[in-house]
Amino acid sequence: MSKTVAQGIVIEHFSLAPMIKRLTLGAPAIARSARPGQFVHVRVGDSYHPLLRRPLSIAEVDREVGNITIIYRVVGQGTALLASLPPGEFVDCMGPLGNGFDMETERPLLVGGGMGLAPLLFLAKALCPKPATVLMGGRTKQELWWRNVFLGVCRSIHVTTDDGSLGRKGFTIDLLPELLENCEYDRIYACGPLRMMQGVAKLAKAQGIPCQISFEDHMACGVGACLSCTCAGTDGKRRKVCSDGPVFWAEEVLDLS
Amino acid sequence: MIAVEIAGIKMKTPVMTASGTFGSGPEYADFVDLNKIGAIVVKGTTLAPRDGNKGRRIAETPAGMLNCIGLENPGVDEFVGRILPGLARYDVPVIVNIAGFTVDEFGELAARLNVPGVAGLEVNVSCPNVKEGGIAWGVDCANVAAAVKAVRRNTKLPVITKLSPNVTDIVSVAKAAEDAGSDAVSLINTLVGMTIDIHRWRPELGNVTGGLSGPAVKPVALRMVWQVARAVKCPVIGMGGIMTAGDAVEFLLAGARAVAVGTANFVNPRASVEIAEGIKDYLVERGLRHVSEIVGKVNDNI
Known part of the structure; x- marks a missing residue:
């Protein structure tokens, strides 16, 4: 399981509901190793304001294509900036981070x-x-x-x-x-x-x-x-x-x- | 070209990681080659383990952030017994930031860190987020001198004193540290600030106030480094909002012989190495042979 910093390219980005966005990023290295429960730490822009990354749960992964999908609520300045990114733009992602769910279950x-x-x-x-x-x-x-x-x-x-x-x-x-x-x-x-x-x-x-x-x-x-x-x-x-x-x-x- | 020696600590680059922003190092090993960092200054370590402050611990501010971690750490014995051995496989100097709550505690911390693998001690007299100790030390010259002397008595390791910017005259505090036997001074720690949630009419931070860091503090840090570097003989380690190689060069020109990168690690985990590479490029472009050629060379006789 390797963690990396990747420039994810915006593949799809649309609203699922008011203030809720679904963002699909081409990020093969992260998609390959991500497990359910892990997150990506995302820079929402290149400027110093806002400065910090945003931790966002990984909601879907397509390992074969190399995509990860994030579903997020627009709550502040950072997520508003993220929400404005059209397909083709790049998003700086660190991940996959954290520990995922234990998968030993039948029911x-x-x-x-x-x-x-x-x-x-x-x-x-x-x-x-x-x-x-x-x-x-x-x-x-x-x-x-x-x-x-x-x-x-x-x-x-x-x-x-x-x-x-x-x-x-x-x-x-x-x-x-x-x-x-x-x-x-x-x-x-x-x-x-x-x-x-x-x-x-x-x-x-x-x-x-x-x-x-x-x-x-x-x-x-x-x-x-x-x-x-x-x-x-x-x-x-x-x-x-x-x-x-x-x-x-x-x-x-x-x-x- | 960029290798430096600060108070006897040999570093491959003049770029260190600032205490509290880089854990003890291995946390970042997935993202950056720790062997390429000038020195790692580990998270503030106290005699007893500390849980840190309750409630929310960080808030974002324009071009910066506030933190009020409150010196959460596992205590010096746990550090020496469990964390330090894990750093042995890296070829990088490890400087331990120590925070005492009494003069005796500073002395005791220094004594317990006389172990292989520790390259130096950074005396933290400037944490803004604990009620006793911390900044209460750093705003008073006599207190700073007492803490430094207690450390000095109990160690042969290089001693660096980390200064608080929350003072009227940082030069006098720097001189007090130097006179008390500190081999170097590092500055600045964070500036005390706060944010308020206007919907709830409450401070955003659990500790009400926190320490401001990031690019927003850089001009203040740079001014203080410039003032101190002109007034003391010992090496100055400059820090405060360094995000790029250009920022680092400003601190070097102001008189810092090394710099530390803090908040930038959160934004770019490779910042400490990329900034060192950028300093090298800066020197090459100008036909300079060594980083020492730019230290303190700001032409301020205007």
């Missing part, structure tokens, strides 16, 4: 909220033909355009919305106990808001199902050098989200008692 359940679904998309595709079940949550049905993205890459999709405008009304963790009733899953992967991941991990623990979660944080270096993104491990030792994570076993970093 996986993926639980995601918001942009946390991006790395789970890569995971769902990589797990094929093992049938993944996906549970996704959002505030309203407008946020769940993700459903279309996951169609065809998983066995079944369960949806919750805070307002009940699509699927079950409530949070993912309200529907999760029902999905776990038949003990059908041997692994749960969660990515999204911390409270969601905490709730999912507790339910997984109660059922004795190993659970992995993926963190996000503000990062400068992306390689474990600057210590901007560290968190406390439950064993008292510190963890770096960028290089020890972003994927962790839930009990490694979350208090599940």
